[in-house]
Amino acid sequence: MPVNALAPGPTDTGALDRSGLPTETVAAIDRAEAVANPLGRRGHRSEVAAWILHLPDPAATWITGQVVDVDGGAGLVGHPSVAAGVAEGCQ
Numbered sequence: 001m002p003v004n005a006l007a008p009g010p011t012d013t014g015a016l017d018r019s020g021l022p023t024e025t026v027a028a029i030d031r032a033e034a035v036a037n038p039l040g041r042r043g044h045r046s047e048v049a050a051w052i053l054h055l056p057d058p059a060a061t062w063i064t065g066q067v068v069d070v071d072g073g074a075g076l077v078g079h080p081s082v083a084a085g086v087a088e089g090c091q
Helices: 023-036 044-055 080-089
Strands: 003-009 068-072
Touching: 003 044, 044 068
Parallel strands: 003 068
Antiparallel strands: none
């Protein structure tokens, strides 16, 4: 029996807009999350949902014991190989 997990990064679910926070605060959070993410934005809930639907699909039977990062590359930020590549590109 395959057992996998999904690790979504910051995702636009609409919850932040309904949080009651001031509009300026929500906008500041949006900007901060965009700057911190290699793709420059938060994910959309449909992008996360696609993986939720894919993992139990019969086409995915050869994957098990995995944590799938659906985070726009946020998990790579600070990773040594990524940092080295960035440093190399800046020389």
